[in-house]
Amino acid sequence: MSLPIDLTSLVFFATSALAVASAILVVSHRSLVYAAFFLDVLGTANAVFFALLGYPLVAVFQLTVYVGSAVTFILFSVVMFKDVPEPPVPLKEFAAVTIALIAAALLVTFHSFSGIFPQTQAVEMEELTRLVVDKYWFALLLSILSMATTLIEAITLARREV
Amino acid sequence: MPTVYWYLSVSFVLAAIGLYGLVAKRNLIRMLISVELVFNGALLALLSFSSTSAASKPTGVVLALLAISLAAAEVGVVVSIAILMFRVKRSLDVFELTESRG
Amino acid sequence: MLGPIEIFEALMFLLVTPGLLIPLVDRGMREERSGGYGFLGYLGVAVLVAALILTLTLALELSSLGQRVFAFEDTLLFDRYSAYLGVLVSLGTLLVAVASIPEVKGWSTAPSFYSLILLTLAGVLAMLFVSDMATLLSAWTLVAVASYVVVGLKKDDPRSLEGAAKYGLMGAASSSLMVLGIAVLVGLTGTSFLPESIRISGFQMSLILVTLIVLVASFGFKLGIFPFHAWLPDVYGGVHPLLVSYIAGVVKMAAIAGILRMVLPLVASTGPQNWLHVLGLLAVLTMTYGNMVALVQKNVQRMMAYSSIAHAGYLLVGFAAVADPLSRVTGLQGVVLHLTTYVLAKVGVFVGLAYLIRRGLGTTLEDMRGIGRRMPALSLGIAVLLLSLMGMPPLLGFWSKFTYLFLSVVDTAPWLTLIAILNSGISVGYYAQVIRYMFFKEGGGEAPAERASDPEVAVVVLTAILSVVLGLGLAQPIAEAFGP
Numbered sequence: 001m002s003l004p005i006d007l008t009s010l011v012f013f014a015t016s017a018l019a020v021a022s023a024i025l026v027v028s029h030r031s032l033v034y035a036a037f038f039l040d041v042l043g044t045a046n047a048v049f050f051a052l053l054g055y056p057l058v059a060v061f062q063l064t065v066y067v068g069s070a071v072t073f074i075l076f077s078v079v080m081f082k083d084v085p086e087p088p089v090p091l092k093e094f095a096a097v098t099i100a101l102i103a104a105a106l107l108v109t110f111h112s113f114s115g116i117f118p119q120t121q122a123v124e125m126e127e128l129t130r131l132v133v134d135k136y137w138f139a140l141l142l143s144i145l146s147m148a149t150t151l152i153e154a155i156t157l158a159r160r161e162v
Numbered sequence: 163m164p165t166v167y168w169y170l171s172v173s174f175v176l177a178a179i180g181l182y183g184l185v186a187k188r189n190l191i192r193m194l195i196s197v198e199l200v201f202n203g204a205l206l207a208l209l210s211f212s213s214t215s216a217a218s219k220p221t222g223v224v225l226a227l228l229a230i231s232l233a234a235a236e237v238g239v240v241v242s243i244a245i246l247m248f249r250v251k252r253s254l255d256v257f258e259l260t261e262s263r264g
Numbered sequence: 265m266l267g268p269i270e271i272f273e274a275l276m277f278l279l280v281t282p283g284l285l286i287p288l289v290d291r292g293m294r295e296e297r298s299g300g301y302g303f304l305g306y307l308g309v310a311v312l313v314a315a316l317i318l319t320l321t322l323a324l325e326l327s328s329l330g331q332r333v334f335a336f337e338d339t340l341l342f343d344r345y346s347a348y349l350g351v352l353v354s355l356g357t358l359l360v361a362v363a364s365i366p367e368v369k370g371w372s373t374a375p376s377f378y379s380l381i382l383l384t385l386a387g388v389l390a391m392l393f394v395s396d397m398a399t400l401l402s403a404w405t406l407v408a409v410a411s412y413v414v415v416g417l418k419k420d421d422p423r424s425l426e427g428a429a430k431y432g433l434m435g436a437a438s439s440s441l442m443v444l445g446i447a448v449l450v451g452l453t454g455t456s457f458l459p460e461s462i463r464i465s466g467f468q469m470s471l472i473l474v475t476l477i478v479l480v481a482s483f484g485f486k487l488g489i490f491p492f493h494a495w496l497p498d499v500y501g502g503v504h505p506l507l508v509s510y511i512a513g514v515v516k517m518a519a520i521a522g523i524l525r526m527v528l529p530l531v532a533s534t535g536p537q538n539w540l541h542v543l544g545l546l547a548v549l550t551m552t553y554g555n556m557v558a559l560v561q562k563n564v565q566r567m568m569a570y571s572s573i574a575h576a577g578y579l580l581v582g583f584a585a586v587a588d589p590l591s592r593v594t595g596l597q598g599v600v601l602h603l604t605t606y607v608l609a610k611v612g613v614f615v616g617l618a619y620l621i622r623r624g625l626g627t628t629l630e631d632m633r634g635i636g637r638r639m640p641a642l643s644l645g646i647a648v649l650l651l652s653l654m655g656m657p658p659l660l661g662f663w664s665k666f667t668y669l670f671l672s673v674v675d676t677a678p679w680l681t682l683i684a685i686l687n688s689g690i691s692v693g694y695y696a697q698v699i700r701y702m703f704f705k706e707g708g709g710e711a712p713a714e715r716a717s718d719p720e721v722a723v724v725v726l727t728a729i730l731s732v733v734l735g736l737g738l739a740q741p742i743a744e745a746f747g748p
Contacts, residue, residue, distance in 0.1 A: 009164055019172060020176070023180070023199055026179070026180075026195055032192060042199065053169065055213075055219075058223055058226045062205075074191070074241055077191075078191060081248055095186050096182055103177075112468065113166045113170055115167075118166050118213040119216045127220055128220055128223055134337065136337075138340065139402040142402035142403055143231055150409055153239055156413055156417070204441070204444035204447055207451075208447035212447075217454060232402070236409060236432070236435065239413060243413070246416070247425045250425055251422055
């Protein structure tokens with residue numbers, strides 16, 4: 001992306017704020033429907049990050065496959081569960097503190113990356129196609145097989161009839 | 163211009179919030195959504211790390227595309243199972259049966 | 265003579281084709297045939313026998329070749345160690361398929377069962393040979409999506425569904441953490457290739473340790489390593505034992521493969537002390553927790569679930585031994601031998617429990633009271649398998665556990681050997697309890713008698729015989745022929 005430098009920072013910080021806010025809402029919002037909706041927002045914010053880092057293809061893929069199908073699937077199925085009570089879990093505060101400490105430790109650990117600027121030029125489509133077809137073809141085959149397996153499971157679960 | 167560390171920071175915060183949701187909630191769908199938070203954080207970390215050099219960027223793209231399809235397939239399977247479980251049990255509480263079984 | 269690459273391709277083709285075609289068998293077909301879906305069982309068994317022969321050929325060929333073979337643009341690496349594990353998973357799947365015939369033929373989900381176990385096996389075999397993170401990710405996906413639903417296949421059983429939901433959720437958590445681990449590794453090495461030893465230079469130790477911990481966590485979810493074990497007792501202890509035998513004996517190998525190919529290469533970068541402390545601590549916590557909780561279980565199936573956690577801890581002892589170049593070989597030989605013990609025993613015991621359920625009994629200790637009189641072959645088989653898990657000489661479990669796994673760390677970390685042996689002592693308490701109930705308790709007169717024609721009994725007896733025969737002097741040849 002060839003945004004001016006100031007604009008890149010501005011978009012980055014605005015998107016970060018949006019991403020973190022929606023992440024908090026995902027775990028804390030009372031309604032499951034809203035939690036799923038904010039996951040949608042988060043996925044979109046992530047796509048903006050990918051575009052900023054110079055991965056337009058991944059950004060589009062994230063929007064169509066992940067946000068467009070997976071998260072939407074969660075959102076629609078959640079409508080079925082809207083009256084499900086959520087009982088409280090003990091030791092919540094303990095978990096929160098532990099995980100905050102883990103996050104802080106990670107942030108300190110990876111501080112050595114603070115001087116590095118991302119290489120934001122996009123990967124050539126042609127190069128990518130060659131890489132997938134020539135080098136990673138077996139991984140691609142296995143992924144296609146996984147998709148076929150998901151279809152088999154759709155049949156299975158439909159046939160299970162509860 | 164934000165450095166790689168800034169992107170990493172956001173990704174770790176997202177993953178940490180997701181982990182909190184995974185351990186502090188007991189509703190299946192809420193836990194799944196939290197896992198997806200972790201996944202989004204991980205994906206952002208993957209792409210930030212691989213953008214540190216131009217040489218590793220294509221690898222990052224391939225891994226990210228595979229990871230997104232992985233997540234989509236897993237979400238599909240787990241949500242389908244959850245729907246079926248809800249039809250049988252009328253509940254999404256994954257700890258309930260455990261306790262009664264002792 | 266086919267080379268390793270051709271054998272692997274044939275193997276994939278052999279497993280995937282029926283795997284994708286079997287679900288097309290329609291419901292209409294079942295109504296025409298009175299035998300239910302039994303014919304699919306025979307088809308699955310035939311395919312799996314061929315797969316077992318192929319993996320065996322692959323392992324023997326690689327063992328005599330004595331070197332590693334890269335394949336598929338360096339995204340796969342064949343070696344005799346992984347090939348032997350491939351033989352184990354094929355054997356485990358075959359045994360489960362044989363035992364499943366009478367039970368599964370009445371399920372409306374039978375075509376999916378046979379299709380999914382073949383596809384999962386293809387995924388696990390691919391997972392065993394990966395040497396690139398992209399292939400690892402897609403093989404892992406295949407295993408994951410295929411195995412979640414296997415857990416939920418039992419009809420009219422809410423616990424089976426609940427188990428599937430939990431298993432899927434924890435699988436998704438494991439995959440997300442794995443993506444995080446892959447992210448950090450790509451960041452530190454700049455490539456997706458997984459060499460035999462990942463050299464990371466120019467970064468602090470804390471970064472490398474974080475990578476190690478994230479990766480151990482992601483595979484630990486699947487293996488049931490201590491802080492990530494919470495789902496395991498409910499799945500292994502609550503779902504139909506036949507499905508558990510597959511999950512516990514076969515699918516788990518995907519996580520072992522992940523550790524072998526993605527975590528062990530990090531040992532050179534973490535340094536021996538850090539490695540030993542991280543993995544040793546996890547091993548101690550995992551086996552102690554598993555054994556302690558197993559002691560108080562009244563349900564044999566749940567007891568076996570906790571015993572699975574304990575055995576994940578024993579395997580970690582072998583992985584911890586990799587820290588030192590001298591103990592590395594013994595440790596990894598111990599892992600391969602103990603996995604043999606584990607797969608035979610877990611598949612056998614869970615199949616035995618499935619048989620009890622099919623004959624109208626339960627899986628609690630009370631249900632097993634005195635069944636030694638009415639089902640002598642089955643009870644004797646289960647007893648031998650339990651003794652093998654316990655580590656009773658001269659069964660295979662004794663050699664794999666004591667002479668390889670525990671002794672491997674005796675020089676570098678004697679404390680670990682000591683704790684592991686103490687743990688084995690604790691485990692005698694619950695294994696012996698089951699044997700006592702089966703043979704030395706009164707009652708059980710009304711239990712149905714076993715029938716020699718039941719495949720489950722044959723599987724239990726066969727696994728027991730293998731545990732005995734392999735223990736009679738074959739442990740060392742196997743370790744040397746297929747060691748690292």
